[in-house]
Amino acid sequence: MTSLQQVQELAAMGVDFAGFIFYEKSPRYVGAKLSASDIKAVTSIQKVGVFVNETVEKILQIIDNYGLDMVQLHGDETPAFCQSLKDRVTVMKVFRVKGDEDVQQLVQPYEDAVHYFLFDTKAQEYGGTGKQFDWSVLKSSSLKIPYFLSGGIGPNDADAIKTFIDEEDVFAIDINSRFERQPGDKEIDKIRHFVRQLS
The missing domain is CATH 3.20.20.70 (Aldolase class I)
Structure with a gap:
């Protein structure tokens, strides 16, 4: 996720987790899109930080700064x-x-x-x-x-x-790229329809 509004929309439809990528080589890297304080303020959905071969120290720092609930390694x-x-x-x-x-x-x-x-x-x-x-x-x-x-x-x-x-x-x-217009920009209506089909 790279849009705070889209995170809030997912939470409103009952989605349980939102992923934030902290791998700088990814086109969905969240560090350039959302501030730590914005993400930390979100409490309506579980926040998952996605990491690739990062150090324990850096992961723990990001967990604290962004208020993450889970890490995906x-x-x-x-x-x-x-x-x-x-x-x-x-x-x-x-x-x-x-x-x-x-x-x-x-x-x-x-x-x-x-x-x-x-x-x-x-x-x-x-x-x-x-x-x-x-x-x-x-x-x-x-x-x-x-x-x-x-x-x-x-x-x-x-x-x-x-x-x-x-x-x-x-x-x-776990869904991602096939529900996007471009990396990090989700098609919320498609996700909403998909969630309804699964329930």
Whole structure:
């Protein structure tokens, strides 16, 4: 999110989380768009800071400055790194998958180090691809941690997601680029329609 008004609109429609990217190479980098005080003042939605291979010290500073409720670690963070944050903030570790991995083996070292997993589509660079991976890879895994489903989810995927949620223990859905006019600028009407379809 890069617009305070759009964050408030999401909160009003009952969306639970808003993501703020603190990775300077991202076109959605929030540091150039919103002030720390503006974000800290938002209390109607849980604020998630997205980081890529940042230091623990910098993450903790940003959590405090921006009033974040959760961090999403999108880089090569180790279980020990995640554990060092776990007592200070809710931690979500991202795993980028193609759809043919042994997901259980991939996540096992992190099971005691984080609160949530997030599964996204694998790409060469850090960040989203706008494409979906094969969700069935999650069905064959016995995951002990609640997870967010991400990766190329779009406005026409509500029925498929509802079917998947009925079969799997998905904690939340993470949407982004396919609901945007341009990076960071969300199409709120599309999100509202999507939320209604899921409820």
